[in-house]
Every structure is written in structure tokens, then in C-alpha cells.
Amino acid sequence: MKRTLNLGILAHVDAGKTSLTERLLYAAGVIDEIGSVDDGSTQTDSLALERQRGITIKSAVVSFVIGDVTVNLIDTPGHPDFIAEVERVLSVLDGAVLVISAVEGVQAQTRVLMRTLRRLRIPTLLFVNKIDRRGAQDDGLLRAVAEKLTPAIVAMGSVRDPGTPEAAFRPYGPGDAAFTARLTELLADHDDAFLAAYVHDETALSYRRLRRELAAQTGQALAHPVFFGSAITGAGVDALSAGIAELLPAAQGEPGDPVSGTVFKVERGPAGEKIAYARMFGGTVRVRDRLRFHDGQGEPRDDQKVTALSVFERGADVQRPSVAAGQIGKLWGLADIQLGDTIGEPPEDAGRHHFAPPTLETVVVPASAAALGALRVALAQLAEQDPLIDLRQDDIRQEIYVSLYGEVQKEVIQATLAADFGLEVGFRETTTICVERPIGAGAAVEFNGKAPNPFLATVGLRVEPAPVGTGVRYRLAVSPGALPLAFHKAVEDTVRETLNQGLYGWRVADCTVTMTHSGYSPRQSHSHAVFDKSMSSTGADFRHLTPLVLMNALRQAGTRVHEPMHRFTLEVPADTIGGVLPELARLRAVPRTPAMRGASCLVEGDIPAARVHELQQQLPGLTRGEGVLESAFDRYQPVSGAAPARPRTDHNPLDRKEYLLHVMRRV
Structure with missing residues (x-):
């Protein structure tokens, strides 16, 4: 089979x-x-x-x-x-x-x-x-x-x-006694029944059984x-x-099971059409099927229709009428599909990342100001192929920020924009992406019809710290029926968007926001007239008021800026450690006690993500080219000294006069 x-x-x-x-x-x-x-x-x-x-x-x-x-x-x-x-x-x-x-x-x-x-x-x-x-x-x-x-x-x-x-x-082979002894010892470590059989009668363990057990334990990643x-x-x-x-174990799942799959790659064809690469875990997808999708967080998307598909066979992808459980297929016709989307019901680990998000950011600068619009479109296409690469647009300064893992990635983005989109770009200096976390609790409220609130809405919000890693949680302390559903959604969506820039301009993480007050003006009009939005609340009233209330509450709570920290392991020749340790101190690294390992010295510790690249550059000169550095994101840590700020890309709800000047002009 x-x-x-x-x-x-x-x-x-x-x-x-x-x-x-x-x-x-x-x-x-x-x-x-x-x-x-x-x-x-x-x-x-x-x-x-x-x-x-x-x-x-x-x-x-x-x-x-x-x-x-x-x-x-x-x-x-x-x-x-x-x-x-x-x-x-x-x-x-x-x-x-x-x-x-x-x-x-x-x-x-x-x-x-x-x-x-x-x-x-x-x-x-x-x-x-x-x-x-x-x-x-x-x-x-x-x-x-x-x-x-x-x-x-x-x-x-x-x-x-x-x-x-x-x-x-x-x-x-079976005649290599040292191999079979080592193999038996390894397998017995992970299987009590196998160990018991070995202890009872080691001659009963045939070479064929050893290989079967090796396949079983390899399949369990033991x-x-x-x-x-x-x-x-x-x-x-x-x-x-x-x-x-x-x-290695074969793919599980049957063609007759409920449809289930994961989109792990999205590319664009010659005509700009999206092509999704999907691994099928169960069921069968056929051309002209309408598929139910969920995004990477498990939220449902609109159904979409497959117009063509292909599967991989003997070095090529071949057009086929269907793709079944266990196979990888390329699907056409899914215009709204994104990386990480799931076909059918989302798996339990939807939205979970295995590696840390990027901690670096830079401004992409087009060679000419006239190319800014084309650059926005091109970067949006690159970002849709990579959900961990985030874009931030500053409409006030007409700048586009892109988050990165490293300098090589910056070079690749530059070359891709030139080759695929005909856009020549440069970059500003790479900076570190920090986050803000609330220090305490804060609350604010503005009432409909009471100065200085110019909007037909009542919004009250309380901000409190939440456990690390929980993100932003939004809750109601008012009756859900006190507001139309559309107004509730306008407030929640605006809360999440506003928290992308805290008191210092960084994303606010790990907090709970609770709506404490709500109210609105029901739909009404003058006698015998059509709907009059000057007398009736709209979603825009809630979207415009929420940032003012939220930032007032956040200002009461206070925030602390946290910088990304890497956990590092550094292996250097023992006779060079005397020069390495002062350099680690200069880079604000906190090393633990070095451990001698033969002619090498092993140092573990923490270092700010902003200093890792500099350490990589200095290491060859400090260690005669023999130093080996392993570094990975570990956590965010409060910044010591003056908190770094990031320029705001919104209309700054921390400055009420400036904010209302922009918003009321747009209204």
C-alpha cells in the first residue's frame, strides 16, 4: 500500500x-x-x-x-x-x-x-x-x-x-555487536516492556524486533x-x-474524513493571482468545492471556491481534480487566503508560534517620493506571504516601517523590491522593537452630552496589568444590551488598535481593558425629515472617542517600557575569556559564571537584543575567529534609565487639542 x-x-x-x-x-x-x-x-x-x-x-x-x-x-x-x-x-x-x-x-x-x-x-x-x-x-x-x-x-x-x-x-547490520548493544540500551531507556523483555531474555530480542522498535521510538521522537x-x-x-x-512515520488521515488542512505558504502567479500551498490532514478537496476557512487565530473567514489545484508528483506539481489527506496541494481561486489559515475546523494550536517574533524595525525609504504608493502595495504583498513580518504605516510623516529578524533579511527585501516590483529603496538605521506594560490600574470616562466630549457617545474604560504573555484582554462591566452590537464592536476594535501605541509609542502588551460605562443617542431625526446623524450616535462617535478615554486611563495607570532580551551561550578558547568578559559588560550583557570545558570556556547569560549584532561582529576579533555564539529571544525586560520613545504614527490622543483638530476636520 x-x-x-x-x-x-x-x-x-x-x-x-x-x-x-x-x-x-x-x-x-x-x-x-x-x-x-x-x-x-x-x-x-x-x-x-x-x-x-x-x-x-x-x-x-x-x-x-x-x-x-x-x-x-x-x-x-x-x-x-x-x-x-x-x-x-x-x-x-x-x-x-x-x-x-x-x-x-x-x-x-x-x-x-x-x-x-x-x-x-x-x-x-x-x-x-x-x-x-x-x-x-x-x-x-x-x-x-x-x-x-x-x-x-x-x-x-x-x-x-x-x-x-x-x-x-x-x-x-545484525552482525555488529557493539551497534546492537547500543541500540538495545537506547530503546530500553524509553520502553519498560522492552526493558523487561531484555532483562528476562536478551537473546529473545531479534534484530528484526530491534529495528521495529527503533522505528516506533523514532516515530514518537524518542x-x-x-x-x-x-x-x-x-x-x-x-x-x-x-x-x-x-x-519515519507516514501521514495520518483518510480521504473520507472531514476536510482539514493548513496553508503554510502563499505565492502569486504570473497574473498576480494568489496560490495557496496546503497540507491536508483529513478529507478531500476537489476543484469547484467551496471551502470553509479560519484565520491563524481560529476566527472564521468567508467561504471561498477552489478554481484549480495541483499536487506534487515526481519532482513536479501536476494538475489534478482533487487533493486528499496526507498530500500537499497548490490551490487557486482563494483570493482572501492568508498564511496560517486552516481549512475546515482550526487545530488546537491555531495561532501558536514556535519561534519569537522579530525584534528589529527599520523605515523603508523609496528612491523617489512618487513611488511611495507603489511601495505600500509591494510591501503589503510581501507581508501577506510572511505573517511574522509586520508593517506599520505613518501617514503623518509618510513613512513605512517593516519589522525584521536581521540585516540579511533587509538586503533580501531590498533586492526583492528591485527585482519583482522595479522599486529602488533604502533603509534607515535598524532599531529595536520594545513593548509597554501597565504599571498599575487607571480609569477614565466621558459622557454623552457633557463637555468637553464633542461626540454622541458615552465610553468608560479601566486599564489593568495582566499576566505576562496573555496579550490584550477586553471585558464588559456593562450590560451587553446597553449598546447596539455595532457600537460594542467599534469600541473593542478601537481599543485594540489604539494599544498598538502606548504612552511612549510602543505596543502595549499584557493588559486587561474593561468597559465600565456606555451610552448613546438613539436613531432620530427632525419631524418629517430623514435620519440626522447630528442627533444620533454612529459608530464613528465611538471610534473617535475611545482613543481619548483609553489613553487617559492608560496615563493614570502608567506604563513601563520593556526591551527584548536574548539568552546567549558563548563558547570561546579559554585563553581569550579575559578579553571577552569586559566586552560583554560594555554591551550590557549579564553573564553567569564561566564553565571550563577542556580548552574551551562556556559562558551563558542574557544580553539586550539590540546588542547581539554588535557582539557577533566583535567576536571573531576577540577569539581568533574561534568563538561560537548561540542567541535566541527569551523575554522582555524593563528598560533601566530613561525610557526610549518611538514616534507616533496616529493623531496622538495623548494631546487632546491636536487629536480633535485632526479628527473633527476629518468628520
Whole structure:
């Protein structure tokens, strides 16, 4: 019976995962010639910018067959600036191959990825690539993997002549006593029944049973088999292919189940039409079906009709009348579709992110002021393909802000705008994105018909701190029937929009806003006249009044600005630590006590996100190029000293006179 496996290839940048994808396609007979990352001729790096830079920027899907398993392979970016692409792929995988360079070893991004794969319990094989390169490690690298990634590993073979062009991988078999002993020990750690059988009669455990149990525990993400090889020479790739088919679990779900799927990628076709990539978890979608969608937060969207679809088969996407459970399809006709949308009922973890949001921001500046409108449209299209990349528009200063993960991403946005939209742009200096949190409670109210309120609405709001990580919660302390539903919605929507800029201009996080007072003027008119909005409340009255009341309440509560902090791990030669520690202090890092590890020194601690890039730049000079830094967002921490402010992009409800001047003029 045919099985389907949706497989992710993940790695630190330059570990060779795109080359491995090419080799797997070649071994499966999908391509006749292996492409080169350096030459820009690979199957999955299709963007011109990917070919120029030799890195993967967008995830790509390609299909091939191993025995009775159809593999939909998803090649993902390795550079940390494009971690959002990896996040979207994780939600649709049945299994993964994490690629590690035999030369560079376990790198910072390798650790971030493995930690995430283990937390999400995604079945994962490890492939140690580049065994043919000078400096390749085997046994030493296994020790590093056990120490830095997971101890639940088992080498599936041995390497002959590592570091030479003749390097080869020999898979272990039933006759390798040391392998079967290590395998038995690993499996017994996670299965009491298996342990009992081993203790009772170890000779009763046949090699076939060991392999079955290894597949079972790999499928539960308890064990992680390790293969060695070279994507360039092909050494070890056949063994890896066999391991993928044998050890990773096939997709679950049946074509007759209720329709369920996830959109993990959106691109635009030649005519500008949206094309959605969807992984189906259950049911079958056919051309001309009307589909029910939910957004990434589980909120329903309008039904949309599929006008065409294709599925991935043997290296290409092929037009088909339907896409069924387990498959990945490309769907046309869904004009309002967005990344992260779910087909059918939303899963339990809808809206949950696996990686931190971007903590950097910059202003995109068009080469000419006349191109500002076109730039808005182009950036909106880029943002719809990447929900973690946020846009802020300052209509007052005619500026557009974009949030980022790093400087490489800025270069890619610049090149994409030039190549795809014909827009030349520059950037202002990159700044850190902070948040504000309320310090205490505050309340304010303005009554309909009482000065100084110029609007036909009564709005009272109370603002209070909420637990960290809970976001903005909106509640009613008034009867829901006291206002028409449209006016309630106008207030809630405006509250959430207004809190994007607090007292210092940063987004306000983790607070509870309660409506304490409400009132309105019922629909009325002069005798024998049509509706008169000067006598009757409208939604605009509530939308215009709410920011004034909310910011007064927030001013009473007070806010504190918090900056993003990274947790870092720094490994440096022991004799360089004397120069590294003063630099950490200058960058406001808080290191813990260094730990000696042979000739190396390991330092862990916290550092402001704004200083990570500077530390990365200084590190090679401080450590003779041998320092390794791993850094990841950890939390927001109160800023010490003067609170940084961000320029406002609204009409500033903190300044009543200025705000009313703009709003009343618009009204």
C-alpha cells in the first residue's frame, strides 16, 4: 500500500541541505543531473536572489518516491533571518532530517532547530554531511551531538576514510555487536516492556524486533538515528533514503474524513493571482468545492471556491481534480487566503508560534517620493506571504516601517523590491522593537452630552496589568444590551488598535481593558425629515472617542517600557575569556559564571537584543575567529534609565487639542 511522508530538511546555513535535496532527487530518478548551489542550478532554489546568494530564502516543495513511500520534501531556509519560513513548515511535517556539517559541527542554528523539533515531538533523523571534506569529524561529532542536541542518538553505521574524497559510509547490520548493544540500551531507556523483555531474555530480542522498535521510538521522537554521508559524492545517501522510508512515520488521515488542512505558504502567479500551498490532514478537496476557512487565530473567514489545484508528483506539481489527506496541494481561486489559515475546523494550536517574533524595525525609504504608493502595495504583498513580518504605516510623516529578524533579511527585501516590483529603496538605521506594560490600574470616562466630549457617545474604560504573555484582554462591566452590537464592536476594535501605541509609542502588551460605562443617542431625526446623524450616535462617535478615554486611563495607570532580551551561550578558547568578559559588560550583557570545558570556556547569560549584532561582529576579533555564539529571544525586560520613545504614527490622543483638530476636520 502506498504511503505518503511530508518531510522537512532543516539545517544551519551552509550545512548542505539544498545539496542533499538534489542528491535525494537524483537517487530517486527525478532529475538526471545534480544541480549546484554555487552555480544557482538547484531544483528548489528557484528565486533569482536565492541563486545569486547561494542560500535558501523561501521554502520549496518537491516530490519523489522511495519504495512504497511518496515523499513530499520541503527544503527550508537555514539562515536565522528567515526562521519565519521554517516556522510555517513545522506545522505540516510528518518527520524531519536535520543536517549537520561534519566540518563545522553543531552550530548555533542547529541547536535552535533541534530544540524546537524535540519540543514539538517531530520525528527526526540526523544526517552528518560533508564527510569527504578536510577536517570532517565522526566520533567526536557524535559526542558533540549527544552533549549539545540530545543524548537519545544512535549511529546507524561507521565512516571510512573521513576527510578524503574516498570517504564512505558503511551501515551497521545484525552482525555488529557493539551497534546492537547500543541500540538495545537506547530503546530500553524509553520502553519498560522492552526493558523487561531484555532483562528476562536478551537473546529473545531479534534484530528484526530491534529495528521495529527503533522505528516506533523514532516515530514518537524518542530516538534519533544518525547517518553519515556526503551530498556531493553521494556517500551514505542510499542508507539515509532507506532510513527515511523505514524509520519515519507516514501521514495520518483518510480521504473520507472531514476536510482539514493548513496553508503554510502563499505565492502569486504570473497574473498576480494568489496560490495557496496546503497540507491536508483529513478529507478531500476537489476543484469547484467551496471551502470553509479560519484565520491563524481560529476566527472564521468567508467561504471561498477552489478554481484549480495541483499536487506534487515526481519532482513536479501536476494538475489534478482533487487533493486528499496526507498530500500537499497548490490551490487557486482563494483570493482572501492568508498564511496560517486552516481549512475546515482550526487545530488546537491555531495561532501558536514556535519561534519569537522579530525584534528589529527599520523605515523603508523609496528612491523617489512618487513611488511611495507603489511601495505600500509591494510591501503589503510581501507581508501577506510572511505573517511574522509586520508593517506599520505613518501617514503623518509618510513613512513605512517593516519589522525584521536581521540585516540579511533587509538586503533580501531590498533586492526583492528591485527585482519583482522595479522599486529602488533604502533603509534607515535598524532599531529595536520594545513593548509597554501597565504599571498599575487607571480609569477614565466621558459622557454623552457633557463637555468637553464633542461626540454622541458615552465610553468608560479601566486599564489593568495582566499576566505576562496573555496579550490584550477586553471585558464588559456593562450590560451587553446597553449598546447596539455595532457600537460594542467599534469600541473593542478601537481599543485594540489604539494599544498598538502606548504612552511612549510602543505596543502595549499584557493588559486587561474593561468597559465600565456606555451610552448613546438613539436613531432620530427632525419631524418629517430623514435620519440626522447630528442627533444620533454612529459608530464613528465611538471610534473617535475611545482613543481619548483609553489613553487617559492608560496615563493614570502608567506604563513601563520593556526591551527584548536574548539568552546567549558563548563558547570561546579559554585563553581569550579575559578579553571577552569586559566586552560583554560594555554591551550590557549579564553573564553567569564561566564553565571550563577542556580548552574551551562556556559562558551563558542574557544580553539586550539590540546588542547581539554588535557582539557577533566583535567576536571573531576577540577569539581568533574561534568563538561560537548561540542567541535566541527569551523575554522582555524593563528598560533601566530613561525610557526610549518611538514616534507616533496616529493623531496622538495623548494631546487632546491636536487629536480633535485632526479628527473633527476629518468628520
